[in-house]
Amino acid sequence: MNKEELKKTIKNITDIKTSQELLDLAFGRARNKKEKDAKINIVHDILIDRLKRIIKTFPRIDTLPSFYKELLNNRIGIVNIKKALGKINGAILVIERITKTSKKKELRHFYGRISSLIKDLDKDLETIRNAKKQLRELPIIDPTLFTVALTGLPNVGKTTMLNILANTSAEVAPYAFTTKHINTGRFRHGLLEIQLLDTPGVLGRPKKNSIEEEAWIAMNHAAHIIIFVVDPLQGLEEQLRLLKQLKQDRLFIYISKTDMINKEKLGEIIRRLGVSKIPILTSREELEQLLIENAKRYYKEFLRKQALSP
Ligand SMILES: Nc1nc2c(ncn2[C@@H]2O[C@H](COP(=O)(O)OP(=O)(O)O)[C@@H](O)[C@H]2O)c(=O)[nH]1
Ligand SMILES: [Mg+2]
Structure with a gap:
């Protein structure tokens, strides 16, 4: 459907x-x-x-x-x-x-x-x-589009990134928990269309409230890849703990707020995140490139399967 x-x-x-x-x-x-x-x-x-x-x-x-x-x-x-x-x-x-x-x-x-x-x-x-x-x-999520979930602790910059990529204006605030539902947006690159989901603060604790539960559902059932946004200004320990709970195979790390830290600090954070063996992106350009490449691969595979099916 x-x-x-x-x-x-x-x-x-x-x-x-x-x-x-x-x-x-x-x-x-x-x-x-x-x-x-x-x-x-x-x-x-x-x-x-x-x-x-x-x-x-x-x-x-x-x-x-x-x-x-x-x-x-x-x-x-x-x-x-x-x-x-x-x-x-x-x-x-x-x-x-x-x-x-x-x-x-x-x-x-x-x-x-x-x-x-x-x-x-x-x-x-x-x-x-x-x-x-x-x-x-329910948010209207198009099941036919390549879909990317932005996830991470509250306040790390997920909604900001969604707004930049999709050219939208979902609520961004210096307070945690501003996203009470799933924001959606489209990132367009030429004819390529990518669906973005900004999932409400997924806390690294086992018992989730129902908003957090839905963020998990969106990640696991609607998203083809997951961007885990890391805020270099917040504690890394908690972010690493949450990261460990996510599925590893479709996961990428994006470090936000790099304008707020120097090269040394960025290097240290990359080193500490490196133990996770998950690819790390540190700029919007890198992130866009990643989304485009993965979307192209996805649509190509989709068309190939369509051609094969009777
Ligand atoms: N300096 C700086 N601030 C940012 C950046 N991204 C987000 N912020 C700020 O961080 C706060 C939380 O951002 P938001 O997108 O609402 O985080 P979310 O809870 O993960 O959706 C807001 O005050 C944003 O303006 C960034 O790249 N640089
Ligand atoms: Mg938000």
Whole structure:
């Protein structure tokens, strides 16, 4: 699924009412009908239509890009979503059955059974409504673009770098924790387009809050390479500790704020980071070059695979 399809799919998710709203809608329409069977039919039609629309328009979890899947899992739980959809689907069959057997009985018998069935769906409807809301609020990350995550401790200069590369103006402040969500931007070089993610302060501690958790998800599921930004003015020990927790194979170090230190200090920092065996970049030009080379390689490989696939 590409970005446009994803946007459209998310936009097309139907309105999801509470169970009370659903009942009010269906019973309200039934009030306008005179015959008992007509009342039963209209309640049946409205509820079936509404519930089927939910099942039809909510994207199949397995078709979502893994980044979105993981974020939904972090925020709501995929098991909960699948369970809720399953229950809503099951209710459709029950409505059919109740409708068939109710025509010979009293109307209030039908209303009672329908009420309790729909009320019983309230939590499930809420789960799906919430999932829809989360999907709508997620940063639109294009799964078809070569993607680079900028990560590191708070205040090291990630957002600054994103703004420079993407020519944007995400919030930069001399305070930690300014990035409360994932900033995205595009770095363009000729026809080459590279997606940048500025992930919220990923602290080097085992128990992460949910923003930090999402930064990890973005790095591991959306990013093709990770730039670990090191601030030479902050303690190296903590930064090295965090660095060790990251996957080694797609990782590069970028030393920021080199305008604030002299050559000797830079040399010392490079030496200390050198033990990690991770390539180190110390200027914006080097960083741009790296992004361009890696993006070219990625797109070339992508096209080669496309050509091979039937
Ligand atoms: N002197 C200098 N300051 C920088 C540089 N990059 C970032 N800063 C400053 O460092 C602070 C934190 O930057 P920010 O981009 O918000 O860091 P983030 O928390 O990692 O996103 C801000 O006050 C920036 O102006 C740099 O290359 N040189
Ligand atoms: Mg920031």
